[in-house]
Amino acid sequence: MARPDHTVFLKRSFSRMDQLATPFLTGRRLCMQLARVVPYGTNGVVVELGAGPGVLAEPIRERLGPDARYLAIEIDPELVAHLRQHKPWLEAVEGDVADLDRILDDAGIDKVDAFVSTLPWAVFPQDLRMKVMGVIASRLVPDGVLSMIITWMALPKRVRDLRALLDAHFDEVVETATEWRNPPPARTFLCRRPLARPNSLDERDTRSAS
Numbered sequence: 001m002a003r004p005d006h007t008v009f010l011k012r013s014f015s016r017m018d019q020l021a022t023p024f025l026t027g028r029r030l031c032m033q034l035a036r037v038v039p040y041g042t043n044g045v046v047v048e049l050g051a052g053p054g055v056l057a058e059p060i061r062e063r064l065g066p067d068a069r070y071l072a073i074e075i076d077p078e079l080v081a082h083l084r085q086h087k088p089w090l091e092a093v094e095g096d097v098a099d100l101d102r103i104l105d106d107a108g109i110d111k112v113d114a115f116v117s118t119l120p121w122a123v124f125p126q127d128l129r130m131k132v133m134g135v136i137a138s139r140l141v142p143d144g145v146l147s148m149i150i151t152w153m154a155l156p157k158r159v160r161d162l163r164a165l166l167d168a169h170f171d172e173v174v175e176t177a178t179e180w181r182n183p184p185p186a187r188t189f190l191c192r193r194p195l196a197r198p199n200s201l202d203e204r205d206t207r208s209a210s
């Protein structure tokens with residue numbers, strides 16, 4: 001992982017901790033786990049949400065075929081500038097995931113094969129989470145996958161709400177074991193088979209996180 005990635009991220013965390021949620025970048029092991037939802041050699045569309053300075057860029061790139069598209073969406077202008085300077089081969093988009101539908105339309109993307117997210121979901125208000133999750137589920141191809149991270153800094157109730165939201169939008173949600181070596185410790189959710197009609201949060205089944 002490139003040292004400048006850490007430096008720029010740490011610097012931005014002093015002024016935008018509300019958006020970054022942590023001064024630490026995702027560690028290599030979790031990056032590899034998150035990127036694994038991208039099938040080797042794919043020529044499909046991969047969209048990363050909350051790309052930061054691009055720690056996931058190489059693990060994702062290693063898996064891409066020659067005709068794949070890799071869109072990296074990030075809200076912070078300095079981190080986007082960093083992405084454009086250090087990872088010019090990916091499509092860095094400065095934008096808010098609240099506008100995900102429009103961002104994908106503007107990029108000429110209809111369907112997505114894999115979403116990889118390190119967004120700070122736990123600090124997002126519930127209406128934003130519902131909006132973004134709805135777009136992710138509606139844009140994924142039927143056998144597409146969403147991988148996302150949740151850190152131990154998230155409050156248990158927020159994690160339960162998030163898990164319920166995932167269960168409402170996906171047929172299968174797999175929660176991995178905690179990676180204790182990540183600063184902070186974190187686990188991933190791997191979500192498959194987006195539901196054409198999301199379940200209501202009130203009618204969800206009992207698959208909530210414990």
Ligand SMILES: C[S@@+](CC[C@H](N)C(=O)[O-])C[C@H]1O[C@@H](n2cnc3c(N)ncnc32)[C@H](O)[C@@H]1O
Pocket residue numbers: 019020021022024025026049050051052053054055056073074075076079095096097098118119120
């Ligand atoms: C926890 S950091 C993850 C950074 C990096 N991808 C990693 O894995 O270490 C969350 C990232 O999401 C970005 N972010 C937060 N809110 C966002 C939003 N509404 N739209 C797009 N990006 C957002 C932050 O600026 C930050 O770069």
